Amino acid sequence: MESPEAASPVCPPPAEAPKKKTWIRANVESFAVAIAMALVIKAFAVEAFQVPTESMEPMIIGRQPGGDHLIVDKSAYYLRDPERYEIVVFRYDLSRPVNYVKRCVGLPGEKLIIAHGDIYAGKGGATPTITRKPSTVLAALFAKNPIIPESHQEGFGYDELRDYWTLPRSGAETTKGKGLALDAGQAELLVTLREEGGRKSPEEIARMDDAGRSLWKLREYGITPYRRDPMAPTRKGMSDSMLDEPTGDVLFEVDVEPESSAGGVLIHLTDGTQVATPLRLHVAVQGGDRPSQLRHGDQDVTPDALRGFNIKAGDRVRISVEHADDRYRLLVDGDTVATYDYEQPPTGNPTGRTTLSFGLSRGRGRFHRLALYRELYYSHYFGAPTTFDIPEGHYLFLGDNSPNSLDARGFRVSAIRLRDSSRVVLGDMEAVSDDLTAPRQASNPYFESVDGKVDDSCHHFLDIQGNHYRLESGSYDILNLNAWDNTSGTEVMSLHGTTLANPTAEQVAHTAVDTAALRALTSPHSAQPFVGASRFAHFTPRKNVLGRAVLAFWPISRWGFVR
16 A cells, blocks of 8 residues: 555646746837738738829829828739729839839720720620729719819809800899809800800910910810819929810709799700710709700700609709710709710711800709819820720720820830840830839930930940849840731730840841940930830730729828729
């Protein structure tokens, strides 16, 4: 029998007390975890992105040194692909350290046409048809593109009114803060958007082009893509002011208070891209002698929902006419009353004027608010094509500020061949760099400028990976990328890094380029001298898509979702 002592367990020696973390160690560990989490979130979830250029203005303000700061949702496209008219951040394929933010306009496998400022698309051999923006996107775009500034939309007197409108000789009276009273009698009475764009301030008169033409553009062209948003006076680019093409994609809002004598409210829109078929709307007042009607040219296209609709005399209502992407929509107090869809073919060049008139078919009424906005207008780009065959797995991205946007319409790739190794190197034709202080070049290869003077002691080339080559005179050839049979411009990208030991005469545009030759080619009289040897590279591969821009968070004055 064991003794009690033998049966008792052996007590282990007392354990040492755990060492307490020092204040420094605890904070270092917390800091390391925070950094790791931030890196994971940045890589897979969200990231902040600053916009340095005005390509997406006025939806997203891009200025140097301080443009809008965006939140980019990197998880948005894990389970789905980008959709048309979403704002996408992507890696620029011709300068891959550079990230761009543009609007997704063309999808994989589509034939896309830019015409009349609109986008037509078709897939699988189908004839391209008009594409229409979602209502949320359209509303955001209209809100960012006023034609009449807010200071002139309501509470106006005669001076503010005549800045944008031509009043009839009789039957119109305006009082500051009380709106515009019209007395049409027994005939139609219309107020028309001014042909001359109103009175010009000394600052606007001073802004003249070289030909002495005013840049204030409601003039003889009616409504154009000329910008009048709050950021327009401080923008860098001015090419949109020279764009004379008419845009009929507009939103017109009017607050009207008809009297019992009024027959109906009239809104007439002549789209400069289809001047022979104006859109004439008559919204009947209850008790009037004419029903509500919409005419498109000579045809009655009144939607069923509009027949029998009327507004009450004595009530103040807001009538909104939205005309965009070949869709006409009538809203009253924010509710959709009727929609009319049509489609004009993507042919011909718009040469007419876009004009707008409003008024009464008879009787009296008072107008309290007159607001006019325009939608996007996709313009043509420096001789670039207007028809695009998008390869599978690729997208077409365009900027909202179309006349001042370097986007997929004009992306071009150039190439050199290093003579000592026969290696082919590709780069953006304008040497686009991720260094925001580095100026965009007129050519690639190029000479650097130091203190405003050209330094031709060394030749430079910036490749698609962001590598900066310093080349000796005569050490490279400039290749003619048009010698490679590639209609889409995507396969030519595979030439980068390959060896071309014995190029044909057609494949070389300039042989053994020395300093004298590059100086002559890049003289001030030779803007973009290598255009003929470069290739368009319009399309962005799916792998370069980084995420969807969802929110502008800084500066706080422009906080809000981007659409």
